[in-house]
Every structure is written in structure tokens, then in C-alpha cells.
Amino acid sequence: GAVVSQHPSWVICKSGTSVKIECRSLDFQATTMFWYRQFPKQSLMLMATSNEGSKATYEQGVEKDKFLINHASLTLSTLTVTSAHPEDSSFYICSASFRGRAFDTQYFGPGTRLTVL
Amino acid sequence: KNQVEQSPQSLIILEGKNCTLQCNYTVSPFSNLRWYKQDTGRGPVSLTIMTFSENTKSNGRYTATLDADTKQSSLHITASQLSDSASYICVVSAAYSNDYKLSFGAGTTVTVRA
Numbered sequence: 688g689a690v691v692s693q694h695p696s697w698v699i700c701k702s703g704t705s706v707k708i709e710c711r712s713l714d715f716q717a718t719t720m721f722w723y724r725q726f727p728k729q730s731l732m733l734m735a736t737s738n739e740g741s742k743a744t745y746e747q748g749v750e751k752d753k754f755l756i757n758h759a760s761l762t763l764s765t766l767t768v769t770s771a772h773p774e775d776s777s778f779y780i781c782s783a784s785f786r787g788r789a790f791d792t793q794y795f796g797p798g799t800r801l802t803v804l
Numbered sequence: 805k806n807q808v809e810q811s812p813q814s815l816i817i818l819e820g821k822n823c824t825l826q827c828n829y830t831v832s833p834f835s836n837l838r839w840y841k842q843d844t845g846r847g848p849v850s851l852t853i854m855t856f857s858e859n860t861k862s863n864g865r866y867t868a869t870l871d872a873d874t875k876q877s878s879l880h881i882t883a884s885q886l887s888d889s890a891s892y893i894c895v896v897s898a899a900y901s902n903d904y905k906l907s908f909g910a911g912t913t914v915t916v917r918a
Contacts, residue, residue, distance in 0.1 A: 728910070730909055
């Protein structure tokens with residue numbers, strides 16, 4: 688149980704375009720979803736936390752207008768990287784937690800590799 | 805500032821051998837500590853979780869220890885297999901009155917060679 692999927696698993700795009708990444712909880716209702724970014728040989732860095740039906744809370748230094756997060760339902764959150772640039776190339780990982788479990792129990796998705804040319 | 809430091813940064817071991825990874829943290833107030841395995845290009849998968857009162861937790865060939873007094877944890881891999889090649893991440897949770905915050909270590913990259 689507690690499976691989280693991401694789509695796509697990898698994407699290559701041109702500089703200036705926008706890319707949408709989906710995060711789905713397959714067998715549970717995710718009350719909270721988290722988006723992380725991971726650069727090579729570095730730890731996961733939390734970008735934002737989103738609760739279903741409300742605006743995401745962004746970590747310091749993360750541009751909310753560049754990284755648009757929508758958590759429209761209890762099973763789906765999307766991250767849109769707007770006007771992507773090469774420095775946005777990274778591994779993006781989502782995670783989800785759900786009501787009834789300790790808030791800090793997060794189930795991670797498989798990640799999405801973004802390469803901006 | 806809550807920090808999690810792991811050592812070594814990377815290690816190479818021969819198949820069948822044992823190894824131990826270290827994690828030191830300064831996270832407070834402490835809630836729990838988890839070890840994750842992250843295969844290349846994949847998301848982290850939980851191996852163990854330990855709370856303040858737990859000293860040892862095993863999951864197959866993985867054994868984690870926790871010393872909450874010295875704020876140290878270790879992950880011991882027994883009889884390593886090629887499939888153990890991955891990054892192992894120590895994650896410490898701080899419990900606040902109405903929120904939790906996770907602090908991630910940078911990970912230890914383990915390479916198992918035949």
C-alpha cells in the first residue's frame with residue numbers, strides 16, 4: 688500500500704518552455720503532498736508543501752511564480768516549471784502523507800528527471 | 805539549525821562483505837529517524853524508522869541503531885549483495901507543536917562489486 692507515482696519519469700525540453708509534472712497517490716488519499724528537488728550527489732531539498740484545496744507553502748528561496756503547484760484533489764498534485772532554464776535541470780521528487788498517519792510519514796514517488804536544453 | 809551529516813560520502817565493498825554507515829544529527833526536538841535506500845534515478849524507499857526509545861531496528865540484512873543521547877545512528881548492511889548498490893539517506897524528523905520538519909542527510913553512496 689501507500690504507492691505514489693509520478694509522470695513523466697523523465698522529460699527533455701527547450702529553454703523557455705513550461706513543463707508539468709504529475710504526482711499521484713494510487714491507493715490512498717493524500718491530504719498533504721511535498722515537492723523536492725535533488726541535484727547530483729546532494730540531498731533532497733524541500734521546495735513546497737501543498738494541502739488539498741489550498742495554496743502551497745513554499746520554502747525560502749523557491750520562486751512560487753516559477754514553480755506552480757496545484758493540489759486539486761486528494762490523489763493528484765502537479766508541479767509546473769514555467770519558462771524553464773538549464774539551471775532548472777534536476778531530479779524532482781514528490782511525496783505524500785495522509786490523514787490517520789503521523790504527518791511526518793511520507794511516501795515518495797519515483798522521481799522525474801528534468802533536462803532543460 | 806537542524807542538520808544531518810552522514811559519513812562516509814561513498815564507499816566500495818566486495819559482495820558478501822559487511823559495511824556500516826554513520827549518521828550524526830543536531831535536530832531538535834527529535835521525533836524519529838529513518839533510513840532510506842535510493843536507487844539511481846528512483847525515489848527513496850524506507851528501510852527503518854526509529855523513535856527516541858528504540859536502540860535497534862532490523863529489516864532483513866539492514867540493521868539500524870540509534871543513540872539518542874549522542875544523537876548518532878548507524879546502518880549496518882550484512883552480507884552485501886550487488887542490489888545493495890544505492891544511496892542511503894538518513895532523515896531525521898523534528899516534532900513541533902503543530903508541524904513536523906524533515907532534515908535530510910546528503911546520503912552515502914554504496915557500491916557493491918562482485
